[in-house]
Amino acid sequence: MKALADPARFGMVQEIAAAGELSCGQVAERFDLSQPTVSHHLKILTESGILVMRSEGKHHLTSVNHALLKTLAELLPARLSSSASRSGSVARR
Numbered sequence: 354m355k356a357l358a359d360p361a362r363f364g365m366v367q368e369i370a371a372a373g374e375l376s377c378g379q380v381a382e383r384f385d386l387s388q389p390t391v392s393h394h395l396k397i398l399t400e401s402g403i404l405v406m407r408s409e410g411k412h413h414l415t416s417v418n419h420a421l422l423k424t425l426a427e428l429l430p431a432r433l434s435s436s437a438s439r440s441g442s443v444a445r446r
Contacts (some may be wrong), residue, residue: 356401362394366417368369374416
């Protein structure tokens with residue numbers, strides 16, 4: 354969730370999802386950010402499991418981990434409603 358909180362990273366995930374798969378360079382072309390900044394954001398998204406990266410020759414192609422996002426979409430509402438009903442208030446961590 355923290356990885357997706359950054360607007361630039363969220364936008365990158367949206368672009369990659371729409372395209373199906375993009376190289377790092379293709380992602381950089383779509384944003385007004387430097388290549389190192391794009392690489393940094395992609396690294397965070399890959400380490401969090403949101404993106405999956407594969408190599409093809411010199412290119413690193415990224416795609417969205419749809420299975421993880423589907424699981425998150427299924428679990429989050431249940432977790433939110435069960436914590437709210439258990440504590441009656443917002444838990445702070």
